Amino acid sequence: MSYARQILNTYQRALKVDNGLLAAAIDAASDCAQACIADNDADLSEPNLTEMVMCIRLCMTCADICTATEAVLSRLADHDPAVGRPLLESCVAICRSCGDECARHAQMHEHCRFCAEACRRCEQACQELLDALK
Amino acid sequence: MSYARQILNTYQRALKVDNGLLAAAIDAASDCAQACIADNDADLSEPNLTEMVMCIRLCMTCADICTATEAVLSRLADHDPAVGRPLLESCVAICRSCGDECARHAQMHEHCRFCAEACRRCEQACQELLDALK
Amino acid sequence: MSYARQILNTYQRALKVDNGLLAAAIDAASDCAQACIADNDADLSEPNLTEMVMCIRLCMTCADICTATEAVLSRLADHDPAVGRPLLESCVAICRSCGDECARHAQMHEHCRFCAEACRRCEQACQELLDALK
Amino acid sequence: MSYARQILNTYQRALKVDNGLLAAAIDAASDCAQACIADNDADLSEPNLTEMVMCIRLCMTCADICTATEAVLSRLADHDPAVGRPLLESCVAICRSCGDECARHAQMHEHCRFCAEACRRCEQACQELLDALK
Numbered sequence: 001m002s003y004a005r006q007i008l009n010t011y012q013r014a015l016k017v018d019n020g021l022l023a024a025a026i027d028a029a030s031d032c033a034q035a036c037i038a039d040n041d042a043d044l045s046e047p048n049l050t051e052m053v054m055c056i057r058l059c060m061t062c063a064d065i066c067t068a069t070e071a072v073l074s075r076l077a078d079h080d081p082a083v084g085r086p087l088l089e090s091c092v093a094i095c096r097s098c099g100d101e102c103a104r105h106a107q108m109h110e111h112c113r114f115c116a117e118a119c120r121r122c123e124q125a126c127q128e129l130l131d132a133l134k
Numbered sequence: 135m136s137y138a139r140q141i142l143n144t145y146q147r148a149l150k151v152d153n154g155l156l157a158a159a160i161d162a163a164s165d166c167a168q169a170c171i172a173d174n175d176a177d178l179s180e181p182n183l184t185e186m187v188m189c190i191r192l193c194m195t196c197a198d199i200c201t202a203t204e205a206v207l208s209r210l211a212d213h214d215p216a217v218g219r220p221l222l223e224s225c226v227a228i229c230r231s232c233g234d235e236c237a238r239h240a241q242m243h244e245h246c247r248f249c250a251e252a253c254r255r256c257e258q259a260c261q262e263l264l265d266a267l268k
Numbered sequence: 269m270s271y272a273r274q275i276l277n278t279y280q281r282a283l284k285v286d287n288g289l290l291a292a293a294i295d296a297a298s299d300c301a302q303a304c305i306a307d308n309d310a311d312l313s314e315p316n317l318t319e320m321v322m323c324i325r326l327c328m329t330c331a332d333i334c335t336a337t338e339a340v341l342s343r344l345a346d347h348d349p350a351v352g353r354p355l356l357e358s359c360v361a362i363c364r365s366c367g368d369e370c371a372r373h374a375q376m377h378e379h380c381r382f383c384a385e386a387c388r389r390c391e392q393a394c395q396e397l398l399d400a401l402k
Numbered sequence: 403m404s405y406a407r408q409i410l411n412t413y414q415r416a417l418k419v420d421n422g423l424l425a426a427a428i429d430a431a432s433d434c435a436q437a438c439i440a441d442n443d444a445d446l447s448e449p450n451l452t453e454m455v456m457c458i459r460l461c462m463t464c465a466d467i468c469t470a471t472e473a474v475l476s477r478l479a480d481h482d483p484a485v486g487r488p489l490l491e492s493c494v495a496i497c498r499s500c501g502d503e504c505a506r507h508a509q510m511h512e513h514c515r516f517c518a519e520a521c522r523r524c525e526q527a528c529q530e531l532l533d534a535l536k
Contacts, residue, residue: 007306037342039275041343044345053446053451060205064206071305074302074309076306080231083227084224087199090219097214097217115271136436137433141444142440146447165405168404169405171477175479178324204436208440210443248412252405325480326480332470335470336466336469336470340467346456351496352492353492357488358486365484
């Protein structure tokens with residue numbers, strides 16, 4: 001069980017949403033940032049480098065936005081929908097396009113297959129959290 | 135002149151928007167992240183600590199979102215409005231509420247006055263960039 | 269299994285060290301950053317706030333250094349000991365002092381107990397990686 | 403004047419070192435992170451892409467370590483040499499090798515010339531702060 005999940009119930013929080021949905025989004029954002037950093041590095045080692053440029057770019061942006069999303073969602077005591085909702089929307093959008101691009105390379109590069117999976121999970125977890133916040 | 139501003143014209147970019155507006159948003163996000171990290175630390179040293187808790191929390195979230203916004207805006211060769219627009223909206227929202235909270239403490243704490251100013255500038259620069267992207 | 273661990277063997281890497289040790293350090297740094305961000309927020313909600321200031325400060329620094337360490341270790345294709353070793357040393361040092369401070373509050377605050385555990389694991393995993401790199 | 407410099411004297415700090423040296427290191431780390439993110443993106447747009455891979459990699463690691471260094475140095479109220487010194491050493495080392503690599507491309511790519519300059523300044527500012535802390 002992740003630390004985010006364990007700490008979730010140890011103090012009062014402002015974000016009144018199902019524990020499982022919140023923890024899933026935090027963990028998925030953390031996993032996705034990790035996968036994108038690793039996949040970006042692996043892409044840079046591939047012989048078909050010029051075809052990987054879009055994937056390299058998207059992985060960097062995806063890692064940055066997932067890292068910020070994970071941090072903001074992990075601060076449970078305060079929650080401002082005007083901040084949190086568009087951040088989640090941005091995270092869903094970058095995970096979708098990064099996941100799409102990684103999926104295009106998944107057959108040729110195993111690391112892209114793993115990263116596509118991480119992006120899909122993060123996109124879904126953040127979308128489900130967004131839906132629950134509505 | 136900031137490095138962001140100097141590098142802006144050295145290669146082809148996707149984001150077709152006025153140079154000055156883009157560089158202003160990148161620089162303001164960088165300055166605001168720096169101010170928020172420093173103000174957060176200064177807040178933690180104040181004797182009226184319990185009154186500073188909201189300011190401490192907002193500064194952390196503001197620093198995280200400004201850092202992500204600065205990075206995403208600095209990657210000029212690709213631009214996806216579905217990612218960039220909500221990220222800028224999130225940045226405007228956190229800079230507004232962090233700036234409001236810092237302004238409440240500005241008379242008592244000089245560091246909050248500086249941070250409020252950084253938040254206002256970043257809110258404005260990101261809003262102007264958002265308006266130009268419409 | 270973490271994405272770092274899955275991607276570890278999908279391409280050629282410069283860092284010739286046992287897979288398990290490397291993946292353990294990456295995962296522990298990721299977990300520790302997550303725990304420190306959450307614990308910091310929980311600390312700010314506690315009634316004995318003034319006693320928690322040191323813990324709040326250390327958690328922020330620990331999260332920042334663990335995040336950088338995780339990213340640098342995840343880039344496997346290149347490795348410069350002049351960069352990686354002192355970064356790991358810095359990570360070991362902050363995890364030790366943050367873990368010590370969290371442990372002092374562990375009986376009173378469950379979130380600090382979880383965070384102390386995350387810090388101990390990261391300190392140990394980074395130390396073991398450092399020892400293996402010698 | 404940067405916000406770091408303005409906030410430096412607004413509260414009591416643990417790090418007893420010349421204001422100018424400290425502010426110079428914080429500002430240089432911030433500038434260098436910004437330059438490295440922008441240069442990395444510009445590198446990815448160049449036709450001689452395969453020759454730029456090392457530069458692309460180093461810029462990412464340099465940005466990550468400079469961002470962490472800037473944050474840790476900006477927290478003035480507490481200072482632990484066991485954490486700060488190796489972090490500065492790591493920052494000096496990555497700025498040196500990233501600066502060297504950028505300098506190799508400076509004649510062909512203006513963005514690399516700017517980034518090399520940012521790396522040199524950060525290397526020097528962090529080294530001077532390290533020397534003063536001895």
